[in-house]
Amino acid sequence: xxxxxxxxxxxxxxxxxxxxxxxxxxxxxxxxxxxxxxxxxxxxxxxxxxxxxxxxxxxxxxxxxxxxxxxxxxxxxxxxxxxxxxxxxxxxxxxxxxxxxxxxxxxxxxxxxxxxxxxxxxxxxxxxxxxxxxxxxxxxxxxxxxxxxxxxxxxxxxxxxxxxxxxxxxxxxxxxxxxxxxxxxxxxxxxxxxxxxxxxxxxxxxxxxxxxxxxxxxxxxxxxxxxxxxxxxxxxxxxxxxxxxxxxxxxxxxxxxxxxxxxxxxxxxxxxxxxxxxxxxxxxxxxxxxxxxxxxxxxxxxxxxxxxxxxxxxxxxxxxxxxxxxxxxxxxxxxxxxxxxxxxxxxxxxxxxxxxxxxxxxxxxxxxxxxxxxxxxxxxxxxxxxxxxxxxxxxxxxxxxxxxxxxxxxxxxxxxxxxxxxxxxxxxxxxxxxxxxxxxxxxxxxxxxxxxxxxxxxxxxxxxxxxxxxxxxxxxxxxxxxxxxxxxxxxxxxxxxxxxxxxxxxxxxxxxxxxxxxxxxxxxxxxxxxxxxxxxxxxxxxxxxxxxxxxxxxxxxxxxx
Ligand code: FES
Ligand code: MG
Numbered sequence: 130x131x132x133x134x135x136x137x138x139x140x141x142x143x144x145x146x147x148x149x150x151x152x153x154x155x156x157x158x159x160x161x162x163x164x165x166x167x168x169x170x171x172x173x174x175x176x177x178x179x180x181x182x183x184x185x186x187x188x189x190x191x192x193x194x195x196x197x198x199x200x201x202x203x204x205x206x207x208x209x210x211x212x213x214x215x216x217x218x219x220x221x222x223x224x225x226x227x228x229x230x231x232x233x234x235x236x237x238x239x240x241x242x243x244x245x246x247x248x249x250x251x252x253x254x255x256x257x258x259x260x261x262x263x264x265x266x267x268x269x270x271x272x273x274x275x276x277x278x279x280x281x282x283x284x285x286x287x288x289x290x291x292x293x294x295x296x297x298x299x300x301x302x303x304x305x306x307x308x309x310x311x312x313x314x315x316x317x318x319x320x321x322x323x324x325x326x327x328x329x330x331x332x333x334x335x336x337x338x339x340x341x342x343x344x345x346x347x348x349x350x351x352x353x354x355x356x357x358x359x360x361x362x363x364x365x366x367x368x369x370x371x372x373x374x375x376x377x378x379x380x381x382x383x384x385x386x387x388x389x390x391x392x393x394x395x396x397x398x399x400x401x402x403x404x405x406x407x408x409x410x411x412x413x414x415x416x417x418x419x420x421x422x423x424x425x426x427x428x429x430x431x432x433x434x435x436x437x438x439x440x441x442x443x444x445x446x447x448x449x450x451x452x453x454x455x456x457x458x459x460x461x462x463x464x465x466x467x468x469x470x471x472x473x474x475x476x477x478x479x480x481x482x483x484x485x486x487x488x489x490x491x492x493x494x495x496x497x498x499x500x501x502x503x504x505x506x507x508x509x510x511x512x513x514x515x516x517x518x519x520x521x522x523x524x525x526x527x528x529x530x531x532x533x534x535x536x537x538x539x540x541x542x543x544x545x546x547x548x549x550x551x552x553x554x555x556x557x558x559x560x561x562x563x564x565x566x567x568x569x570x571x572x573x574x575x576x577x578x579x580x581x582x583x584x585x586x587x588x589x590x591x592x593x594x595x596x597x598x599x600x601x602x603x604x605x606x607x608x609x610x611x612x613x614x615x616x617x618x619x620x621x622x623x624x625x626x627x628x629x630x631x632x633x634x635x636x637x638x639x640x641x642x643x644x645x646x647x648x649x650x651x652x653x654x655x656x657x658x659x660x661x662x663x664x665x666x667x668x669x670x671x672x673x674x675x676x677x678x679x680x681x682x683x684x685x686x687x688x689x690x
Pocket of ligand 2: 254330331601602
C-alpha cells in the first residue's frame with residue numbers, strides 16, 4: 130500500500146487492536162467520547178468553512194450540529210474540523226487567488242485525517258468549488274451541505290436582493306443617493322447569514338453540487354437556517370454513513386454526463402459565468418475532459434427556464450416553491466441525463482419524478498423559454514482560447530466599435546469618468562491585465578462602469594471586453610475570461626485605442642479587426658513582475674488559464690499509467 134492509500138483508509142484505525150488504534154481512541158476519549166463511541170465506525174469528518182471572517186458561511190456552525198445528529202442516528206461518529214474559509218467581500222485582492230490554496234487544505238486534511246468519509250460545509254462563492262475540488266482529489270466518500278441563501282430584505286417598500294447593490298453603487302457614484310440613504314442601505318442589504326440571495330455564483334455552485342450528486346436533491350435553495358435546510362443537514366449526515374458503506378468515491382460522480390447536466394443547469398437557471406471556470410477545474414480534478422466547444426454547444430441549446438434574479442424577476446424562494454433544482458432538471462427533459470447519481474445513492478430520475486409541475490412565475494416550461502440566452506461562449510482572433518458572455522444580462526447581441534483600452538483597475542478608476550475621455554456609446558470598453566496571472570487572481574472587476582458622462586445621458590449598456598471575471602450578481606454585455614489573458618501575451622495585449630472590435634453573440638465570435646501583419650509588429654508588453662516568495666510565487670508558476678479552470682497544473686488528475 131502506498132502512503133496515500135494508507136491515508137485513504139485511515140478511518141479504520143479507530144478499530145485497530147494494536148497501538149495505533151489504542152492511541153486514536155485514547156485521544157478521542159479526551160474529547161469526552163466513551164469507549165463504545167470511539168470504537169464505533171464509520172468516522173465522518175465534517176469539513177467546515179465556518180468563519181466570522183466569512184459572513185455568508187457564519188450559519189454553518191448550526192448546520193454542523195444537525196449533520197452530526199444525522200451521522201449519529203446512522204451509527205457513525207462525526208468530527209468537525211476547520212479549513213481556510215474565503216469570503217468574497219473580505220478577501221483581497223480576490224478570493225479566487227486563494228481558491229486553489231483552500232482546495233489543497235481541504236484535500237490534505239481529508240486525506241491525512243483518520244476519517245472514512247466527509248461532509249463538506251461550504252457557501253460563499255469559492256468555498257464550494259474549493260471543497261469539491263479538494264474532496265475529489267482526496268478520494269474519500271463526500272457529501273456537501275451548502276449554506277443556503279440569506280433572507281431577502283426590504284428597502285423603500287420593495288424586496289431588496291444583493292444584485293441591486295451594483296445599480297445602487299452607480300446611483301451613489303452619480304450623486305443620486307445621499308449620505309443618509311447610504312447609511313440606511315448599509316443596514317438593509319444583508320439582514321442575516323447565508324449566501325447571496327439571487328442566482329449569483331454561490332447559489333449557482335450550490336445547484337452544481339446538487340446536480341453533480343454531492344448535495345441532496347432539492348437541498349441547494351433551502352433558505353439558510355430554515356427547518357428544511359437543517360432537516361436536509363440531518364439527512365446528509367445519515368447519507369454519508371450510507372455512502373461510506375457503499376464506498377462511493379467522489380470521482381465517480383464527475384462524469385461527462387454529470388458535467389453536461391451541470392453546465393445545462395447553469396444555463397437553465399441563468400446562473401453565474403464563474404461556474405464555468407469552477408466546472409473546468411472540477412472536471413480536471415476528476416480527469417474528465419470538458420472544454421469550451423462542448424460548453425458552447427450545450428449553452429447554445431439549453432432553454433433559460435428560471436425567471437429568477439439577477440437575470441429574471443422572481444426570488445429564489447419562488448423557484449424553490451416550484452420544486453427547485455429537481456424541477457428544473459425535470460423541465461430540461463431529454464437534455465438532462467437522468468441516470469446520473471445523487472448523494473443518496475439513487476439516480477436523478479428518482480429525484481425528478483418526485484417533482485410535480487407547479488404553476489410558477491419563477492419556472493417557465495421549456496417550450497416557453499428563450500434558448501441559448503443564459504451563457505454564450507465566444508472565440509476568435511481576440512480570444513483563441515475562448516471567452517464567455519451572459520446575453521441575458523445585457524442588451525447587445527451584435528456590436529462593433531472603437532476600443533477604449535484600460536490597463537488594470539487603477540488605470541480604469543483614474544480615467545473612466547474623465548470628461549475628456551474619447552468615448553461614445555458605441556465604443557468598446559476594454560479592461561486587461563486583470564486575468565489569472567495579470568491581476569493576479571482573475572478578480573471580479575469585469576463589470577466596467579459606464580463612463581459617468583454617458584450614464585448621465587441615459588446609456589445603460591455598452592460592449593465591454595476583459596480578461597477578468599464578473600460577479601454573478603452583476604449585469605451588462607460584458608465579455609469575460611478572454612483567454613489567453615493579456616499578461617501572458619494573449620491578443621488582448623495587442624489592442625490599441627481606436628482599434629475596431631466586433632462581437633457577434635449569435636455566431637459566437639469575437640474579432641479584433643486589425644490586419645495580421647500589423648498585429649505581428651505590435652508589442653504585447655512585459656508580463657508583470659513575478660512574486661519572489663511564498664504562496665504568490667507558487668501561484669504564479671503553476672496557475673492555468675480559465676479554459677483549464679484556473680487550477681494549478683500539479684493538482685489536476687494524473688492519468689492512470
Ligand atoms: Fe458570499 Fe455572495 S458574497 S455568497
Ligand atoms: Mg460573487
